[in-house]
Amino acid sequence: MGQLFSSTPKDEDHGDLESSFAEYFKNYKEEGKIISEETVRLIELHLKQGNIQGANSAISDALKNIDTVPINVAVTGESGAGKSSFINALRGVKHGEEGAAETGVTETTMEITPYKHPKIKTLTLWDLPGIGTMKFPPKDYLEKVEFKKYDFFVIVSATRFTKHEVDLAKAIRHMGKNYYFVRTKVDFDLENEKMFKPRTFDREKTLNQIRSSYLDALRGNKIGEPRVFLISNRDSSGYDFPGLVDILVKELPAQKRHNFMLSVPNITEAAIQRKYNSAKQFIWLEAMKDGVVATIPGLGILKDNDVEKLDASLSHYRVLFGVDDESLESMAKDAQVPVEQLKKNLKSPYLLETKNEETLGGKLLKYLENFASANGGLLATGLYFRKSFYLQFHFLDTVAADAKVLLREAYSKN
Template sequence: MLRASALEIPELDLREMGTMIQSRVVVEVSGQVQSLLDSLETTTLEIAVTGESGAGKSTFINALLGLNDGDHRAALTGVIETTTSPTPYQHPHLPNVRLWDLPGTGTPCFQAEKYLRQVGFESYDFFIIVASERFRQNHAELARAVGAMGKRFYFVRSKVDQDLRASQRRRPARFQEVQVLREIEADCIHQLRNEGLASPKVFLVSSFELHKFDFQRLQDTLADELEGHKRHALLLSFPSVTAAAVQKKKDSLHRHIWKKALLACFVSALPGLPIHLNIPMLMRTLLSYHRSFGLDDESLGALAVTASKPHRELKDQVCSALGKDLSENTVQAILSQAAVYGQVAARLVKNKVPLLDNLVAGGVSFVAAYYLLHTALDSFAQDAQRVLGRAYELEDEVQGSLCYPPEPGFIYD
């Protein structure tokens, strides 16, 4: 018979066994979380923009990309048709998002089905059909063919800023902007219904003033009708030109904070790995947030040109610590501050269950990383609203987006 003492396992062996089990679990779960993030970040979004020559397709594409016409990455613009074959324009910060400038549709022998086959209709997630004056038979024919092939389509009535100025010159005493916009929309819907479309979706847009008119409604509609990761890609790719757009972008990014925080947790939970290995991953995430809200110098410069404001004046509206100094030192300071919140609980757990030393360290890292990313999203969103307020002289945005520290209960949001 074996004596009881022979069945006793030394405490050192127990620790080694616990460490081995923890390491295997951490590696497996971290791999699954990384796979989720890879799927999110590699999702493609292909947007087709079409319409007749001179409708402003290329200018609209550049506005969506946040690029000025003179940028070497921008779509070519001009008074004559410059697009003879489908031309992709990659988003400046999101390589998996592309807008396609399709050849014009206004030829006498236009045939929608043939046109769609030529441009490879199956490649696109949806179609935006642009017109600057009237929607014609070609537009309706194209929309019907797109719908018959299982794709969504949306009508954008461009250059409404020019229509408003012309209307004001014609009837200065009776001019009412809201009334003119209603008349333009009603006329567009009437034109398309006359061509046999029952419920056309029409959005009035100015590519030079995206913060006005129906651009936000267009973005909301597109987001509502896209699913999962493609919806996230759309929200990140479209420029944040209204407070509503900033909030939607923030909400979409916030849903995925826990995945980044878990990765930080797993690095700290693996024995022998230094905690500072989290910093490069967190820096990449913060830089992507910073660009998404248009706070990088390139985006601020493009907005300054569009809004005719000095670049320095817009940059001065960025008042958060991370917005002004997105450096490893600043990140490390915030992480250290957040880690203090978990130290007391960590010591208690370690004293009770010594085998969980590494997992407790990972838990503290999770809290710290979550706090950092949550704080960054809040502060970047506030900075973005202040920048927009100054760019477009929106006093409510400037005064209503002061920089406040996050609430203590942030982790339960």
């Protein structure tokens, strides 16, 4: 694909580049940025000094790190607590599907078992045996599970947290890593409470009582400021599941945040929006690296390899946001409706289709003109990128909107 800009930026453009870059990242809160503040400042410094090569090198390093850095999540807890179901829910994998963690009423985890995320290859969730089992006694537990490799620990219980798990949390905190207490099967507690106290049942009051009992018990065991999340593995969009995901994303290092956000199932519109914001930053950084100057791009003919790359980009976004053909077929099967019924309100499956005399290149250029016109350049930054990046933004916008349409339809049927 040919470069659409004039040659190397002029000196007077360097300030514009630095200003535009800084302004763009002001749009995101610290916990939502996919590169660290240190990296942002380094890139700004290079741009201020007119060192475009240095800026591009810093961006390249950051993008490579995001793409390759491993994310390891440890999940531990008592037998029958729902660890495997929690891992499946966090990966967006249904029980019984290929690659799903094995679930059961008895202890199914006697070995340390890794589960790769089906879409994000750098993310692994580790199903750890409960502390205190014969092969993993408390005094050897952290060493045997290779404590250092995990980004954080999720300690799961369906009843109460044992002394072993409380001591584990203290050891994790002492070693400077994050841990989160997760109380599963809270939906069963509510069902039982409603059954036995139908006249006085109050959902929120019951949830607050459960949460308070855990917080009091943990504080009594000298766990300072404990965080307990009440969840149901059968309903990842309800209870504290979305709040847990928010905290996990927020407290990860910036370079690991992007892929973890992309891994989260479309449990809420907020989750979809976070994925969209993260993917948008990634595209923007790639475009920035590819070369920018403050000049309006020409709308030349798209070459065949341009179209192929854009097709691959669209497919990638559809998979990440769960609106690809395979995901739609699975959703249609679950909802017992024809897949065409799900597709009728979506736009992304048809973005690259053409009719009559219309050419694909011509259609893409029309999208580009409309998108650039509507956005006043690129996101009002004053920067102009290769035409393919404008189209990637358009594809991302369309796919994210489709994901929200599907989520709203799913809610309307519940």
